[in-house]
Amino acid sequence: MSVEKNVPDIRFRGFNEEWIYRKLQDLTGKGFSNGVFNDPQKVGRGYRLINVKDMYSGDSINVDNLSLIDIEETEFKNNKVEYGDIFFTRSSLVKEGIAHSNVNLSYRNDITFDGHLIRMQPCKITTDPIFLAYLFKTYSARNQFIFGGKTTTMTTIGQSDIAAVELAQPNKLEQIAIGNTFQKLDNLINQHQQKHDKLSNIKKAMLEKMFPKQGETIPEIRFKGFSGSWEEKKLGDIGDTFTGLAGKTKYDFGHGQARFVTYMNVFANAISDESLVEPIEVDDNQNEVKKGDVFFTTSSETPEEVGMSSIWRGDAKNVYLNSFCFGYRPKQKIDSFYLAYMLRANSFRKQVIFLAQGVSRYNISKTKVLDIKTYFPSYSEQEKIGNYFQKLDILIKQHKQQIIKLKNIKQACLSKMFI
Known part of the structure; x- marks a missing residue:
């Protein structure tokens, strides 16, 4: 008869021992504790304070962004934070x-923590924090x-509830491995996130x-190589x-050989993502989307989000636009990529926002959008500008895809490398 062993699905070579279940109370060197009273009148100077909001800062607490609190030295010494301390909301x-x-x-050596947190101080001899x-x-x-949480109007948990949790762990060497x-995975995720954010900020500025x-x-x-004034034109x-x-009706969607461009696709992408289309039946009575068409959202909960635009670059047949948007088809030679980003530029967006009307929901009409005046350079300058922003978006998308991929790997490893 085979006996199931307490080992994870994925494991590093060289480790063969079974994992042992231990309660968290047996893994601490100094037990569990609550922190200091966060008096609003004492905030802004003194010791660094780990607060509830700092629990969501990433894979470890960002000590550079901590607030300050002025407490007595005795109280600080009783609640001084050390390397490896783990906190729970x-x-x-x-x-x-x-x-x-x-x-x-x-x-x-100048960090304390808020009383709304529970601190666990692991025994570093046997346990890797x-x-x-x-x-x-x-x-x-x-x-x-x-x-272990207790629910009334809110869910709360105490030191004893956390201490009673029982989890499997290997020897310290395997813990460290x-x-x-996971630290390397998180570092890669952070690197891609920083590059993604930097490029997004550059795009916003440009x-x-x-x-x-x-x-x-x-x-x-x-x-x-480009000079002179741009030409003013009404859309x-x-x-x-x-x-x-x-x-x-809702029964028409979700099946069929045709496709329609969704509202969120238009809202989220300056260049419509051709993979983000939904099925619908072919209907010759509808306006078919063509390459170079621009889409505008007609409604949103805030004026800042109304009239967002996207351009279609696909060649597929039987593609339609959803009913919460309207289409715009240029009848002059305009670079598609230039047009896509010009319509998302601050100078254009401000005019759209100004024209939006509503109270609980804001709307903009086709007529008002067509009355908006904007500026166009020569076609060759349009191409330069459009290509620049397109390349920026490609890089931003690549980093976003890597972040998603690495997060999925991390999630899978959390499932397979622990019991």
């Missing part, structure tokens, strides 16, 4: 959010934390500076509008 509006944890990996920090994010750990693996501001005819930043003078899907 004591309450949550929903039970699934209880005992959210994070770890301090800083050696600073980094391993524990990732262990506490697994399904097995989260399930026990949630079970596992912890290092959308401000590479198109003329309202009342001006020359942009602040321009490619070499209605260089293109016509068309309607999206009409006369459809």
Whole structure:
């Protein structure tokens, strides 16, 4: 008869011993404790304070962003934070959010923590704090934390509830190997996130500076070799509008050989993502989308989000636009990529927002969009600008895809490398 062993599905070579189940109270060197009273009148100076909001800062607590609190030295010494201390949130509006944890990996000697947190101080002789920090994010750990919460108007958890949680762990050498693996994954995720954010900020700045501001005819930043004023044109003078899907019910969607461009696709992408289309039956009475068409959202909960635009670059037949958007088809030669990003530039967006009307929901009409005046450079300069922003978006998308891929790998490893 075979006996099932307490080992994870994926394991590093050289480790063969079974994992041992231990209660968290047996893994601590100094037990569990609550922190200091966070008096609003004492905030802004003194010692660094780990607060509830700092629990969500990433794979470890970001000590550079901590607030300050002025408390007596005796109180600080009783609640001084050390390297490897792990913290849990004591309450949550929903039970699934209880005992959210994070770890301090800083050696600073001026950090304390808030009384709304529970601190666990692992015994570093037998336990690796980094391993524990990732262990506490697994399904097995989260399930026990949630079970230990007490719900009234909020869900709360106490020191004894956390201490009673029982989890499997290997010897310290294997803990360190596992912890290092997850740290490397998190470092890669952070690197891609930083590059993604940097490129996104560059794009935002260039959308401000590479198109003329309202009342001006020359942009602040321009490619070499181009000069002179841009030409002012009304959108209605260089293109016509068309309607999206009409006369459809919810039963018409989700099946068929045709496709329709979704509202969120238009809202989220300056260049429509051709993979983000939904099935619908072919209907010759509807306006078919063509390459180079621009789509505008007609409604949103805030004026800042109304009239978002996207351009279609696909050649597929039987593609329609959803009924919450309208289409715009240029009748003059305009670079598609230039047009896509010009319509998302600050100078254009400000005009759209100004024209949006509503109270609980904001709307903009086709007529008003066609009356908007904007500026166009020569076709060759349009191409330069369009290509620049297209390349930026490709890089941003690549980093986003890597972030998603690495997060999926991390999630799979949390499932397979722990018991």
